[in-house]
Amino acid sequence: MTDNTAPVQRQLDAYNAKDLAAFISCYHSDIAIYRMPATEPAIKGREALAAFYKTERFSIATLRAEVLQRMVVGNKVIDHEKVYGMAEQPYEVVVVYEVQDGLITNAWFYPMG
Template identity: 40%
Template sequence: MKKLFLLCMFVSALGSAQTAEQIVQKQVEAYNQKDLNAFMDCYSEDVKLYTYPNTLDVEGKAKMREQYAQFFNSAKTLHCTVVKRIVSGNRIIDEESVQYNSTTFGGVAIYEVKDGKIISVTFLN
């Protein structure tokens, strides 16, 4: 009976774990809703944001929250459309089209996910 219980708990835990793609999609949806808390919940405490190829722009969740709070607050219109997505293990590559107020711009974001959180994003402009 004890082994059956442990097996059921293990299978349940596997079923509830989110994939890297689901985590990235969750942050896209929170971004589109300008829900800063839900958006930041997708990121690790020591997240790093880069501009390609390796320029470190932001390090740490607190600094990222500060920057995105200003960005979200200044946006009357904010919407990200994923044009194309490539999933490769724990890395998600999104071609994105972003509408920010009256401006639309495109870019590519490479997300790396570990232990259920986004640990790094590299932006290509």
Template identity: 50%
Template sequence: MKKPDTVVQRQLDAYNAHDLERFVAEYSNNVQVFRPPQPEPVLQGMQAFSEHYAKNRFTLPDLHAKVLNRIVSGNIVVDHEEVTGLDPSPRHTVAVYEVEDGLIRRVWFY
């Protein structure tokens, strides 16, 4: 069984490499992405997820995420990240990943 933090690190490495195939390989086909306080997922399912990243993230040449702090508790991984390339200034975000059966099933971005 893949360790949750290993799965999350692999998707982060693929994100920073702008490698969509490697990135989505770490996610469940039933992936759900949430942006609280909105209770419903903003992205649901592999097709919507991969299309979003292909069109809205991996087209940004300076896109890069750096983990400032990581907490692992069971199958939950919480990353405090500094993301550059989205805005003129770096954006600080918190990403909460839920890993099931070796794949990321749910993500909450704060």
């Protein structure tokens, strides 16, 4: 039984450390990121993911996320997260990470409220 939470936790730790190389290494080269309710990926591929997080996320000094609750169902890891630094007030999001062979292959972001 593989620990599907391992790459999800590693990417969260790297996100909070703003360690782009460590963050990207948790994702499959064909990663697809969805911002629901979109049916097409907002970001496709590891290079696009790196470019986006380098300029749009890791440049924010106060950026960090904490997991309020985590659930694992098969190869899906579902995190209820609170994100700081993106807006005046922290906001909550549910993220479903799909893990295969120790890498995140898809992620669906569901904004709360």
